[in-house]
Amino acid sequence: MGRLSGLISIVTGGSGGIGLSTVLELAKEGSDVAVQYNRGKELALSAVEKVQGLGRKAVAIQADVTDHRSCRSLASQTLASLGRIDLVVCFAGHPFRSEEWYKDFTELEPEEFRRPLDVDLLGSVFVAQAVLPSMVKAGRGSLILIGSTPAITGDKVGISYLIAKAGILGLTRALALAYGPKGIRVNALALGSISTGPMEAVSGEERRALAEESALKRWGTPEEVARVVAFLGSQDASYITGQTIVVDGGYALR
Secondary structure, eight states, X not given: OOTTTTOEEEEETTTSHHHHHHHHHHHHTTOEEEEEESSOHHHHHHHHHHHHHTTOOEEEEEOOTTOHHHHHHHHHHHHHHHSOOOEEEEOOOOOOOHHHHTSOGGGOOHHHHHHHIIIIXXXXXXXXXXXXXXXXXXXXXXXXXXXXXXXXXXXXXXXXXXXXXXXHHHHHHHHHHHHGGGTEEEEEEEEOOBOOGGGGGSOHHHHHHHHHTSTTOXXXXXXXXXXXXXXXXSGGGTTOOSOEEEESTTGGGO
């Protein structure tokens, strides 16, 4: 029996990258999983098949996290299909775009600020609004939001992304205080350099430089992040809430 045996989870952005690794880790630990996707239906269905291959139930649900009505539909479809919502992990995020990441702050267009805010920050807000009522009714639940290490340390690049992620860390603390008395835990992850598909666009030289910035001198893996998520969602973390767990190989120690 796994640490999450009998639980029902939602993973947004669960069809690829860290989200997919998390879906599989939660299933290995005994959870049934709703895999949210926006456009990648085939990848989401593939994730569902992998979960079913591990002996757990799974369902793929299309939802746009930037639309609060769509997020409410995500929650209602999960309840209808799997019966409950115990753990929600918000990996859906604005994709890495190098032209935005390295652009001078004064040259960034309004839309280049809005997109990360809409997907990462407001997406987390809308998902939380959608799932919290059922958790409150049950008197228990765990919500895990995704921030980043630069939102803590600051950085000279990726500023529009950094702003959205910093908002997520504030949202985490606010929700932990508001919903802790109702039996709900809310935590965030601050991620450093994690090796995923979108990061393949980074040049080899830059990848090596980023690896050197952490104390461990390497990139992290999606599976390492997924194991932290499983811990936070389990009873092993039953007295942890309102925290930002830094998963960055020691980058923030610089």
